[in-house]
Amino acid sequence: MKTEALLQLDNQLCFPLYAASRMVTKLYQPLLEELDITYPQYLILLVLWENDELTVSEIGSKLMLETNTLTPLLKRMEVKGIIKRTRSIIDERRVIVKLTNKGSSLKEKALCIPTELLSGMAEHFPMEKINRLRTDLNNLLEILSK
Amino acid sequence: MKTEALLQLDNQLCFPLYAASRMVTKLYQPLLEELDITYPQYLILLVLWENDELTVSEIGSKLMLETNTLTPLLKRMEVKGIIKRTRSIIDERRVIVKLTNKGSSLKEKALCIPTELLSGMAEHFPMEKINRLRTDLNNLLEILSK
DNA sequence: CACGATTAAATCGTGTACGATATATTATAC
DNA sequence: GTATAATATATCGTACACGATTTAATCGTG
Numbered sequence: 255m256k257t258e259a260l261l262q263l264d265n266q267l268c269f270p271l272y273a274a275s276r277m278v279t280k281l282y283q284p285l286l287e288e289l290d291i292t293y294p295q296y297l298i299l300l301v302l303w304e305n306d307e308l309t310v311s312e313i314g315s316k317l318m319l320e321t322n323t324l325t326p327l328l329k330r331m332e333v334k335g336i337i338k339r340t341r342s343i344i345d346e347r348r349v350i351v352k353l354t355n356k357g358s359s360l361k362e363k364a365l366c367i368p369t370e371l372l373s374g375m376a377e378h379f380p381m382e383k384i385n386r387l388r389t390d391l392n393n394l395l396e397i398l399s400k
Numbered sequence: 401m402k403t404e405a406l407l408q409l410d411n412q413l414c415f416p417l418y419a420a421s422r423m424v425t426k427l428y429q430p431l432l433e434e435l436d437i438t439y440p441q442y443l444i445l446l447v448l449w450e451n452d453e454l455t456v457s458e459i460g461s462k463l464m465l466e467t468n469t470l471t472p473l474l475k476r477m478e479v480k481g482i483i484k485r486t487r488s489i490i491d492e493r494r495v496i497v498k499l500t501n502k503g504s505s506l507k508e509k510a511l512c513i514p515t516e517l518l519s520g521m522a523e524h525f526p527m528e529k530i531n532r533l534r535t536d537l538n539n540l541l542e543i544l545s546k
Numbered sequence: 547c548a549c550g551a552t553t554a555a556a557t558c559g560t561g562t563a564c565g566a567t568a569t570a571t572t573a574t575a576c
Numbered sequence: 577g578t579a580t581a582a583t584a585t586a587t588c589g590t591a592c593a594c595g596a597t598t599t600a601a602t603c604g605t606g
Binding site: 257258260261262263264265266267268269270271272273274275276277278279281282293297300301303304316317318361364365366367368369371372375378379383384386387388390391392393394395397398399 | 403404406407408409410411412413414415416417418419420421422423424425427428439443446447449450462463464507510511512513514515517518521524525529530532533534536537538539540541543544545
């Protein structure tokens with residue numbers, strides 16, 4: 255490919271990644287609205303539902319987010335009453351994030367979300383392709399994170 | 401797959417998309433810093449280098465961004481002196497975005513960016529997979545945008 | 547045990563994203 | 577022609593992202 259052609263939007267990897275990420279987030283929105291949470295807040299809940307009581311940086315390493323993003327995000331979630339932040343007694347540098355009852359119980363409401371989204375998507379996009387995409391993206395992430 | 405397992409971070413399509421998008425943006429950053437532009441500003445330049453003198457909403461439809469994002473972004477780019485915004489005389493609702501000389505000349509500096517990134521990535525990620533990823537993502541975008 | 551280095555969060559400033567609304571201009575219907 | 581609908585941007589408010597810096601607590605070494 256000519257160097258020139260590499261600058262065309264269609265030939266970039268970055269753009270479809272950027273656009274698809276935003277579009278998929280928008281797909282989630284009507285479903286997340288019913289839980290009164292945003293998309294990044296949903297990701298944090300996914301992490302906590304799998305493993306409750308994590309420190310801020312443990313959440314960060316799973317989601318690849320720094321404390322400068324997480325701290326305000328977690329504070330908003332605490333205001334909503336879905337998590338609780340407490341300083342660790344053993345090591346007062348650490349802040350333990352724990353689900354409240356409300357936060358835990360949101361999981362039941364969320365169970366239908368992945369299925370609903372995938373089925374909506376699979377109408378026009380074969381599941382096999384979705385799986386391949388996920389695998390490729392996870393591979394890419396692995397490369398990029400080291 | 402059990403419904404429960406669908407809520408695991410690893411099984412989501414949304415998360416690797418979100419994380420990979422942010423990671424790839426970070427890869428661009430050192431290169432874009434030399435041009436003194438941000439990543440979304442780079443995308444706008446890609447569009448204008450292909451086709452100069454577009455309206456705000458024409459840029460928006462190519463990048464899937466609304467005017468509430470673009471207007472401030474374009475204003476910052478105008479302040480930097482890389483584009484010029486002018487009301488159309490034919491239809492005063494429209495704003496024509498045009499590259500300045502500085503904006504045009506940034507293209508030469510940018511020519512090496514895609515090659516440099518792809519080569520860095522291809523070390524651990526076969527080009528064939530990158531191409532497949534791009535194709536799949538573009539397919540997904542097509543589905544999602546209608 | 548003391549003190550510099552490391553670690554964990556928080557804070558600050560800037561720049562996106564985007565839903566909702568406002569404003570101004572042009573098109574359309576009657 | 578004029579009221580109204582449609583179109584194109586802009587504005588506003590909220591919520592991320594993230595580089596850079598700060599603050600506070602713990603660790604490690606002499």
